[in-house]
Amino acid sequence: MHVVMFADQHLESLGGAQVSMRLQKRFLERAGHVVTVVAPRPHRESAGDAAYLDLPSIAITPDREYALTWPGVRTDRFLDAEMGARLRVDVVHVQADFWGAFIGHRYAARHGLPVVHTMHNRVDVGIEATAPFPRLVLRALNAWAGRVLPGGAAARAGVRGRAVDSGTSPRGAREGTGSSRGPADGWAFLRQLARLSRAVTAPSSHFARRLEAHGVAEVVDVIWNGIDDDVLDAALSAEASERRPGRPRFIWLGRMSPEKRLLPFLEAVIASGIEAEVEIVGGGAQLRAARRLVERSSPAASIIFAGRLPYTETLRRLADADAVVQTSIGFETQGMTVFEAASLGTPAVVSDPDIAAELGSGVWAVADATVPALAEALRSAAADIVAGTPAVPDPSIAERFRQSSRTAAMVDVYARAVAAGR
Template structure:
């Protein structure tokens, strides 16, 4: 089949959704399917469009670093997309993987493609909802209700009245998502906990789970690399340095816990200057370092090398891919979000009791204390200071358990969802 993926941001930009889309494409193509990815053109300095599977829509950058852009849904965008698709084989299914302009562009595309083919309705649509629009918006503005109203107005101007049934109990951001979901044949979410929340708020009566997997080959390469020598535990944090990720709270917890560990922060964002300032003010420069943004392969290597990943956001992530990647690499996670911990369901983990800095500090002390025993034991057993940590390690996740997170397993599930959407067309 030919799957048209439409998303809010370019697949080559930074972000967990983008990683998931790139992996889905690769593994779908290995099964003989064709994938075309539609998104706003990327304005990052040095980027040159070259992949024939990408359709780059006319767009404007919306961040200072030009990493992210917006393509305005409307006739101009419709024409650009239609002209690009005219050069390709017919599309069988539209997979919307966006919650804002990408969703609107994708739904308009499904309508237009259906009409061009003489169908009574749109092409089949699978809509994966990646963003916790309610929580994310409330985290950045006190005017969230007004923003939700604006999204609904925008959606109606672009798409007209919502098609299909919309549950009366859906309100605010959930109402906006429900009006988008009403046009999909199948609605999915990247985790069970977010699927349950979408159902609970009336976005859709049934939400399937299509998790983002981790690259089989990258995991295979990273897992064979030796872990570097150390004399104390090493913790790693990866993500965008923004308020909802709670990176500043993490630094405060490190200072409060006074742990004897090396902590490496991978990523960047608006809070990076404050992160540097807080590390210096707390006197943590001997323990906390900032590696900055790194390529995907280096991020995996960092997680494999670490004794534990620290996941700090709460109630924001719709999947939280890094703990899944860490588990596939054998690295346990210190979880702040119990819902993500339930989804990962790993045999080795630590869970923070609540959202307070004090609770995170307590869990950091506990985890580092337990990990330190393993570090000291491995060092003595291998012949002294500086020796490599021995494997197998009782505080590592077994390889057999980690294999369930691989992309090959998740792609089989995704194809099942596509077939369900295709099979539902006659019954709509």
């Protein structure tokens, strides 16, 4: 099977969705499938891969980490020319929310291909956290989708490409929802994408149920993002050892942007007064502000900014930590880091109640969204770690989170989507 994945950002850029897609790609290839990944061309040095099809793009962040490709006829022509030299495509897997989604759905419509769409993003929460006028942005986003997606205003005006008929919609998706009906919110936007898909998947039960409740699709398949089998086997086969002596070790990792709540986390570390080792892994726009906050506050904890790390090294540090700290609320559609940590036996301090519920055990839950509540959870976790009674993750997560099992589940969805069009 030849699977063409579409992403908003290049797979070598920073982000949980990119990490997940890199693993998906590798394990699909390991299972004998062919994968092409279509994404904006990066503006920073990155690893090359023959499976990457890089689209002309412009950098959209000061650090040149992220880029945008404008969806339209020029991009369509470039993509079709490049894809013409590759194998016949069986299924399109859209794992994007914005320009990547538009480009992917337009490509599938032009060539009569089935689409599986993985919803990675709480669009409404993300935009509210990052945009100064979120309602206006959501209105504009819905209008943009209505103009450029197949079957929208652009298609009705005669733009190249065919509209997708109702036979390609997911089971129970609500046709005709979008910018023209109902509120122009994040859910309306996601409904516009879902109506063009034969199957919709989500990386967690809580997000899948939320998508269903808002009419994005009647049935959303839950397929977790996974962890590398080889890395997990190596970690699980290592000889058991006593905890490395020293103060409690906490790790926070991710993109340093407002919705991830790095600054409130650092404020909580400072307010908690815990004597601990705190490692911050990742990069992003708030790095400078985070460093300044630590420098002027003299916390009791030692706080180290480790920068971006390779995947295997990140997992090694997760395994070595006493707890990982998850601080975003309402934004994460899975919270991949805490599942990786749980697979390695590392518990988590969790701010998002949906993620805490999905993990089950191995959690110090934060009572609310305030800095004092997070500080109290950190104090509790540190005390339990020092006492030798930390929270213990569910051991079954390690097996359920393997990428090989997640890939097999997704291949079943692909096969269903392909069969539905015959």
